[in-house]
Amino acid sequence: MCDRWDIGGLSTAFHHQTGRPTVFIYDGHPGGVGITRAGFDAFERLVEDAMRLISECPCRAGCPSCVQSPKCGNLNEPLNKNGAVELLRRVQDA
Numbered sequence: 572m573c574d575r576w577d578i579g580g581l582s583t584a585f586h587h588q589t590g591r592p593t594v595f596i597y598d599g600h601p602g603g604v605g606i607t608r609a610g611f612d613a614f615e616r617l618v619e620d621a622m623r624l625i626s627e628c629p630c631r632a633g634c635p636s637c638v639q640s641p642k643c644g645n646l647n648e649p650l651n652k653n654g655a656v657e658l659l660r661r662v663q664d665a
């Protein structure tokens with residue numbers, strides 16, 4: 572079982588500690604409950620599932636069913652469905 576509030580994320584086009592575009596994913600509860608560890612172990616399958624979910628969504632530019640999040644600190648702006656697919660494709664190839 573997992574609620575969307577159990578996990579958090581932060582993405583940036585450049586992070587000074589990594590020197591590259593970076594996505595941080597973290598447990599949403601202080602001390603964690605192990606969700607990010609489980610996600611790390613299943614990362615390839617999760618990327619495949621996300622790619623399939625977004626690619627098969629019938630919307631044109633992104634919707635709450637595929638790429639929008641009610642937790643997004645930027646109010647889902649900018650948002651790019653094709654960009655999400657491209658990002659996942661590059662993650663798979665990395």
Ligand SMILES: [Zn+2]
Pocket residue numbers: 628629630631633634635636637638
């Ligand atoms: Zn959609």
